[in-house]
Amino acid sequence: MRPIPCIPENAPFTAEQRAWINGFLAGLFAEPTSEPANAASEATTSTHKVLILFGSQTGTAEGLAKKAAAEASKRGVSARVLDMNSYAAIEWGQECSVLLVTSTWGDGDPPDNAAAFWNFLNSETAPRLEHINYSVLALGDRNYSDFCGAGRKFDARLEQLGAKRLHPLGECDTDYEAPANVWMSAIWSEFKKLSVETPAQVKELLPPPKTESSPKAYSKANPxxxxxxxxxxxxxxxxxxxxxxxxxxxxxxxxxxxxxxxxxxxxANCPALADEVLLALKCDGEEAVKLAHGTEVSLRKALIENFQITRISTGFLKILAERSNDEQLKKLLAPDAKTELDKFLHGRELIHLLLSHPGASFSPGEIAELLPKLQxxxxxxxxxxxxxxxxxxxxxxxxxxxxxxxxxxxxxxxxxxxxxxxxxxxxxxxxPSHGFRLPQNHDAPIIMIGPGTGVAPFRAFLEERRAVGARGKNWLFFGDQRRATDFLYADELESMLKDGHLTHLDTAFSRDQADKIYVQQRILEKSAQFWEWLEAGAHVYVCGDAKRMAKDVDMALHQLIQSAGGNGAGQAAEYVQKLKVEKRYQRDVY
Ligand SMILES: Cc1cc2nc3c(=O)[nH]c(=O)nc-3n(C[C@H](O)[C@H](O)[C@H](O)COP(=O)(O)OP(=O)(O)OC[C@H]3O[C@@H](n4cnc5c(N)ncnc54)[C@H](O)[C@@H]3O)c2cc1C
Ligand SMILES: Cc1cc2nc3c(=O)[nH]c(=O)nc-3n(C[C@H](O)[C@H](O)[C@H](O)COP(=O)(O)O)c2cc1C
The missing domain is CATH 2.40.30.10 (Translation factors)
Incomplete structure (x- = not known):
């Protein structure tokens, strides 16, 4: 890895300016994360170029960004794909067309690799973007109340900064392929219009060459x-x-x-639950229903294999409220009652509502339309x-x-x-993951923080490092309720500690003593050593609970960079951002 230069602490910049410049240098000197999307895009003589930025946690948006780049280059448009974390290395004045592809995480938040870019766009140093045409493709899941929240925010913010919306925001639910294709086709038409308006600059865009059909590989659409x-x-x-x-x-x-x-x-859903739903619907299950792609199956089969019968959609709730004339439900469906609605839905499944509203009846066809697809x-x-x-x-x-x-x-x-x-x-x-990867340098130390099922990828990391003979040191923080019953993979981990493959194994069993202890406390107890590892180039990985654990660990990381590294709060934030840009702080949290 090339060393990444840093602005000295005493240089005459504000913390914000220093963060920006350090981010810029890190982006410039970091190893490239992705190949150019398509060799053809390099070879094209087109003067029309597009920058595609992706914000992605588990790789879906990244995959679509790369697909868009490949499609662009087939049409003679030269495309560059960049992780949003590389934003500081972009010469915004030189860009004319920018596409953003981003998922949404947490509760309407940008994914980890998009957070710093989002802060930058909202900072005082954000550039004016009047010269840029843009469009956003947002990925999300309608089961979350802030559907496509991050994409919507980026779309609105770019407009506020003066950029011209080339095409309206594309929104994708969990079945993202079709809407993403529609958005991409529309983008190419818009590019074509741009090329007609400025014929001297841009050659006529070529139709995409025919691709050879290959046997269909197994994928999400074909598991x-x-x-x-x-x-x-x-x-x-x-x-x-x-x-x-x-x-x-x-x-x-x-x-x-x-x-x-x-x-x-x-x-597949539990057949016993599907039978209870059938009983509540007063159906025998043999009724034929049509699935989204037109196939007919029995209602029972569809309730087991195709529909989501545990979570409740607002579409279903609206009709239930009308048919049962339930005033409480109607109030919960008001636009300003989102928090109350979420509270009401917590822990309630379709069967709860069918049983509590026996008067409301639904035909099998209606049920097929109202229940979302099983995910x-x-x-x-x-x-x-x-x-x-x-x-x-x-x-x-x-x-x-x-x-x-x-x-x-x-x-x-x-x-x-x-x-x-x-x-x-x-x-x-x-x-495939977006960036949750072991360091390419087998000698680099790694620190893994994975309580509960968060230990999963670290068992894989440790096995992999052993298999490739990586000599880098390995440190694992694990936690759960009780050592006697909840120390997952204890035998494997303790034997790795014994033979030295694991350099350190720190555990936090929350219920083994009167006061609860969690991994973030163990991290803080080892602040000095953690800091030494960071300074020696360690890569830090966090996996598991996103709601509390990942946030607390993030706070502990900032805290130890201050206490053990002798930094102020602003410097700690810069240090963490630099780790992210260098791909030395990666999270797989859910
Ligand atoms: C990138 C990624 C990696 C993941 N890796 C792992 C992993 O390694 N191991 C792992 O176990 N999981 C992992 N998960 C989570 C996993 O995908 C599922 O979400 C999890 O297994 C639950 O799915 P389910 O179908 O069993 O439950 P669902 O049918 O989806 O039900 C879960 C829902 O039930 C409700 N619920 C749960 N408990 C209660 C309660 N006490 N009271 C009221 N309501 C409740 C909540 O609404 C919750 O969202 C990962 C998720 C992601 C996104
Ligand atoms: C923990 C978690 C939180 C999520 N939060 C939201 C959300 O608030 N709004 C939304 O529309 N989608 C949400 N999603 C759905 C993701 O945006 C969606 O799965 C997306 O396709 C993931 O793309 P990626 O792989 O590029 O990160 C969430 C998914 C997970 C697992």
Whole structure:
């Protein structure tokens, strides 16, 4: 890795200016993260160029950005794809067309690699962008209340900064391929118009060359029917938790993965729950219903395999409120009652509402229209393909809870735990990660923070580093409720500590003493050593709970950079941003 120069502390800049310049230098000197999207784009003689920036946590937006670049270059438009974290290295004055492709995380927030760019666009140093044509493709999931929140914010902010919207914001729900293609086609038409308006500058855009058809590989749209070969409980007897280790065979699938990737699993709903829903609907299940692509199946089959029957859509709720004349539901559906609605929906499933509103009836056809499509779930892969060729391992917390007088089950975790037998295929696909990768330099030290199921990718990292003979030091922070029952993979980890593959293993078992202890406290206890590792070039990885743990660990990181590194708050923020730009602070949080 090339050394990255830094502005000295005593240089005459404000903290904000220093952060910007350091970010610029880091972007300039960082190793490139992606190949040019297509060699053809380099070779093109076109003078029309487009910059495509992506904000992506689990790689979907990154994949679409690269696809857009490949499509652009086929049409004679020269495209560059950049991670939003490289924003400081962009010469904004030189850009004329910018496309943003971003997902949304947390509660309407930008993904990790887009956060600094978002702050920059909202800072006093944000450039005016009157000379830029832009469009945003937003990825999201309608199950979240702030649908496509990050994309919408970027779209509005670019307009405020003077940029001209080339095409309206494209919004994609979980089935993103079709709307993304529509957005891309519209963008190329707009480019074509631009080229007609400025014929001297831009050659006529070429139609895309015909591509050869290849046999269809397994993907999210066409998952591989895999075989589950191991299903083992990791917690001891009397644990309050149920975490399971699954081993899945990828034999004959042609699917490959790298450590840091996730596996997508397309589950089926619990048949017993589907039967309860049928009873509440007063249907026998044999009624034929049409799926989105026109195929007819029985209502029972659709409730098990195709529809989301646990979460409740607002479309369904609206009709239920009307048909049952439920004033409370109507109030909750008011635009200003979002918080109350979220509170009401928490822990309620379709069956709760059908049973509490027996007077409201729905035809099978209406149900098919009102229920959203069942979605795949992602799991961080916990194996190295070098150690387990042809297999993929997962570490899954099984979701079971009682709510509003009923036992409830997470769809996918209990599908894997309870409902898959030797005859039941598990439909899977590989979701490549955006940047959650081991350092290319095998000598670089790594610090992994992964409490609970957050340990999953780190088991894979440790296996991989052993398989490739990496000599870099490895430090793991793990936490859970109790050492006796919840120390996941204790045997493997302790044996790695014993033979030196793990340099340090720090644990935080929250319920083993009167005061709760979490990984962030252990990190702070080891501030001086953590700081030494950072200064020696360590890469820091965090995996697991996004709501509390990842935020607390982030605070601890800032805190130790101040206390052990002798920095102020602004300098700590700059240090962390530099780590992110250098891809030395990566998170896989959910
Ligand atoms: C990139 C990524 C990596 C991931 N890696 C892992 C991993 O390695 N291991 C892992 O276990 N998970 C992982 N997850 C989470 C995983 O994808 C699923 O979200 C999780 O398994 C739950 O899915 P489910 O279908 O079992 O539950 P769902 O059917 O989706 O139900 C979960 C929902 O149930 C509700 N709920 C849960 N408990 C309660 C309660 N006590 N009271 C009321 N409501 C409740 C909540 O609304 C919750 O969202 C990852 C997620 C992402 C995005
Ligand atoms: C923990 C988590 C939080 C999310 N929050 C939102 C949200 O607030 N709004 C939204 O529209 N989508 C939300 N999503 C959905 C993602 O934006 C969507 O899955 C997207 O396709 C991911 O793209 P990426 O792989 O490029 O990050 C969330 C997903 C996860 C797993």
């Amino acid at each position: 591989f029917p895999a075989r589950l070969i191991t299903n083992r409980k990791l917690n001891g007897a009397n644990s309050a938790k149920e975490t399971r280790h699954f081993e899945i065979s990828l034999k004959d699938s042609g699917l490959n993965y790298e450590v840091g990737d996730a596996l997508g699993v397309m589950p 795949a779930r992602l799991y961080s892969i916990s194996s190295s393909p070098r150690m387990h060729p042809g297999e993929v391992h997962l570490t899954v917390a099984i979701v079971r809870y009682d709510s509003h007088g009923r036992p409830c089950k997470g769809v996918c975790s209990t599908f894997l735990a309870d409902r898959v037998d030797e005859q039941t295929p598990v439909p899977v696909f590989v979701q």
